[in-house]
Amino acid sequence: xxxxxxxxxxxxxxxxxxxxxxxxxxxxxxxxxxxxxxxxxxxxxxxxxxxxxxxxxxxxxxxxxxxxxxxxxxxxxxxxxxxxxxxxxxxxxxxxxxxxxxxxxxxxxxxxxxxxxxxxxxxxxxxxxxxxxxxxxxxxxxxxxxxxxxxxxxxxxxxxxxxxxxxxxxxxxxxxxxxxxxxxxxxxxxxxxxxxxxxxxxxxxxxxxxxxxxxxxxxxxxxxxxxxxxxxxxxxxxxxxxxxxxxxxxxxxxxxxxxxxxxxxxxxxxxxxxxxxxxxxxxxxxxxxxxxxxxxxxxxxxxxxxxxxxxxxxxxxxxxxxxxxxxxxxxxxxxxxxxxxxxxxxxxxxxxxxxxxxxxxxxxxxxxxxxxxxxxxxxxxxxxxxxxxxxxxxxxxxxxxxxxxxxxxxxxxxxxxxxxxxxxxxxxxxxxxxxxxxxxxxx
Amino acid sequence: xxxxxxxxxxxxxxxxxxxxxxxxxxxxxxxxxxxxxxxxxxxxxxxxxxxxxxxxxxxxxxxxxxxxxxxxxxxxxxxxxxxxxxxxxxxxxxxxxxxxxxxxxxxxxxxxxxxxxxxxxxxxxxxxxxxxxxxxxxxxxxxxxxxxxxxxxxxxxxxxxxxxxxxxxxxxxxxxxxxxxx
Ligand SMILES: [Zn+2]
Numbered sequence: 302x303x304x305x306x307x308x309x310x311x312x313x314x315x316x317x318x319x320x321x322x323x324x325x326x327x328x329x330x331x332x333x334x335x336x337x338x339x340x341x342x343x344x345x346x347x348x349x350x351x352x353x354x355x356x357x358x359x360x361x362x363x364x365x366x367x368x369x370x371x372x373x374x375x376x377x378x379x380x381x382x383x384x385x386x387x388x389x390x391x392x393x394x395x396x397x398x399x400x401x402x403x404x405x406x407x408x409x410x411x412x413x414x415x416x417x418x419x420x421x422x423x424x425x426x427x428x429x430x431x432x433x434x435x436x437x438x439x440x441x442x443x444x445x446x447x448x449x450x451x452x453x454x455x456x457x458x459x460x461x462x463x464x465x466x467x468x469x470x471x472x473x474x475x476x477x478x479x480x481x482x483x484x485x486x487x488x489x490x491x492x493x494x495x496x497x498x499x500x501x502x503x504x505x506x507x508x509x510x511x512x513x514x515x516x517x518x519x520x521x522x523x524x525x526x527x528x529x530x531x532x533x534x535x536x537x538x539x540x541x542x543x544x545x546x547x548x549x550x551x552x553x554x555x556x557x558x559x560x561x562x563x564x565x566x567x568x569x570x571x572x573x574x575x576x577x578x579x580x581x582x583x584x585x586x587x588x589x590x591x592x593x594x595x596x597x598x599x600x601x602x603x604x605x606x607x608x609x610x611x612x613x614x615x616x617x618x619x620x621x622x623x624x625x626x627x628x629x630x631x632x633x634x635x636x637x638x639x640x641x642x643x644x645x646x647x648x649x650x651x652x653x654x655x656x657x658x659x660x661x662x663x664x665x666x667x668x669x670x671x672x673x674x675x676x677x678x679x680x681x682x683x684x685x686x687x688x689x690x691x692x693x694x695x696x697x698x699x700x701x702x703x704x705x706x707x708x709x710x711x712x713x714x715x716x717x718x719x720x721x722x723x724x725x726x727x728x729x730x731x732x733x734x735x736x737x738x739x740x741x742x743x744x
Numbered sequence: 745x746x747x748x749x750x751x752x753x754x755x756x757x758x759x760x761x762x763x764x765x766x767x768x769x770x771x772x773x774x775x776x777x778x779x780x781x782x783x784x785x786x787x788x789x790x791x792x793x794x795x796x797x798x799x800x801x802x803x804x805x806x807x808x809x810x811x812x813x814x815x816x817x818x819x820x821x822x823x824x825x826x827x828x829x830x831x832x833x834x835x836x837x838x839x840x841x842x843x844x845x846x847x848x849x850x851x852x853x854x855x856x857x858x859x860x861x862x863x864x865x866x867x868x869x870x871x872x873x874x875x876x877x878x879x880x881x882x883x884x885x886x887x888x889x890x891x892x893x894x895x896x897x898x899x900x901x902x903x904x905x906x907x908x909x910x911x912x913x914x915x916x917x918x919x920x921x922x923x924x925x926x
Pocket of ligand 1: 494495496497498499633634637638639640641
């Protein structure tokens with residue numbers, strides 16, 4: 302549905318007031334224009350990663366703000382315990398894809414909105430998919446998934462002669478909540494701190510010293526953790542890895558934890574607590590999700606329209622006692638493995654003739670690099686491959702033969718990336734190989 | 745702050761063409777472990793074994809202490825580095841049965857940096873040194889094997905004998921230990 306077909310021009314009147322008039326709080330380069338609203342409703346393409354507590358809020362917020370080209374990706378299905386806060390789902394939806402049900406709900410409820418669901422893992426899609434969005438917004442509870450998305454959008458950046466091509470930037474708005482605490486941040490790839498730069502900020506999983514849980518447990522969590530970490534692998538009751546969604550597994554942990562708690566006169570082991578510890582669940586608070594999603598959606602709007610300066614760049618929120626928020630600029634890390642390097646291109650004059658040892662020699666002798674003992678790895682056919690590491694005996698022995706193979710023989714192609722670790726650089730460098738002779742077979 | 749979209753014109757559809765030879769990118773964990781492995785600076789009592797040189801995420805560490813109670817023993821640890829490294833520490837298990845206050849019969853190791861005191865700035869090297877130190881200075885304060893810890897605090901001589909007995913292969917109390925002399 303185009304803007305002209307809208308039932309009423311009044312529908313976005315409140316947004317037009319922001320987008321068609323200048324004001325003292327606008328972005329310094331903001332140019333008010335009716336076209337901006339058109340961009341929002343017709344072409345701005347947003348990806349929402351996660352259709353859980355934050356995801357439901359985000360979809361609702363973005364759709365009500367006028368965004369229509371929204372995609373949502375989530376591999377999870379709906380569980381009874383989601384229904385108290387994931388308000389796009391009903392009891393009849395239990396067991397179905399979160400992404401699909403959420404998309405259907407929004408499309409039904411908000412006329413003209415076209416949410417496209419993707420019921421799969423984020424890793425199932427490649428660069429082509431992620432590159433097709435203007436902005437990506439994450440509502441995830443997993444650090445692994447966040448780091449993956451972060452790595453993906455960083456890898457989409459293109460540099461020409463070391464200068465970032467701004468049109469390859471896909472801003473990432475990331476929200477996270479844990480109980481009454483939350484955070485929202487804006488990542489402009491290549492310009493501001495990325496997820497990897499601030500890895501220290503994510504709270505580590507709660508862990509207890511092994512000796513404490515083994516000998517001097519004081520908390521019900523100590524008993525559960527002991528059963529999970531020590532007794533499960535020892536007794537292996539179901540001949541399977543512990544599955545937090547398997548009621549038999551959780552039931553076994555619950556019973557053994559009760560026994561252990563009784564031995565140490567500890568009270569408070571409940572089935573719910575066992576579930577929480579086993580699956581590492583932090584209770585979700587609906588209002589925290591609403592606040593963080595609201596902030597994230599506002600940032601998406603600011604970035605898409607350039608009407609205001611976006612959050613710079615990290616906001617923390619806490620409503621345990623009253624309401625506290627604080628915003629600061631998370632700093633980029635000089636040695637961030639993901640964002641601190643401009644991908645470098647290595648020109649390969651003749652890949653059929655150039656041997657791995659010649660490449661290593663180049664890295665050691667070239668004035669720019671002057672490496673000492675570079676260790677080289679790559680990915681071939683989606684699998685990691687160690688080309689050569691001299692510092693580890695067992696690897697050196699079995700990769701030594703690679704030294705005399707040509708790059709083509711090693712499976713490397715024009716555009717292949719090699720990872721090079723060396724004591725002279727603070728992190729692993731990524732080089733993109735550029736084969737100069739054009740007659741090299743590409744398959 | 746750059747203004748990202750002088751956009752309006754910016755159309756994204758149809759751009760979805762993956763680069764030629766679309767390859768899996770190395771993950772941040774992979775980049776980091778490559779660095780850790782390349783710069784492993786092992787004490788002379790330690791060696792590593794990589795069953796698959798293409799898989800830097802799973803390997804073994806062999807420690808042959810050259811002093812202390814465990815001199816002449818050979819102890820194997822397995823390392824499994826997960827996708828969330830270095831946010832989460834690697835999973836480390838002792839594969840050799842050992843009579844040690846901080847290591848239990850299932851191979852669990854009580855070393856603070858393997859659990860509660862892990863930080864992303866630490867490396868595989870930090871863990872290697874931590875493990876090596878456990879053999880030089882077994883710590884009866886944080887026991888996983890309570891009996892061994894008690895013997896160590898009350899009768900060092902007996903502890904030393906028990907360690908020897910276990911390393912040669914045999915029973916200490918009711919627990920049988922496989923021989924692990926090098
Ligand atoms: Zn970074």
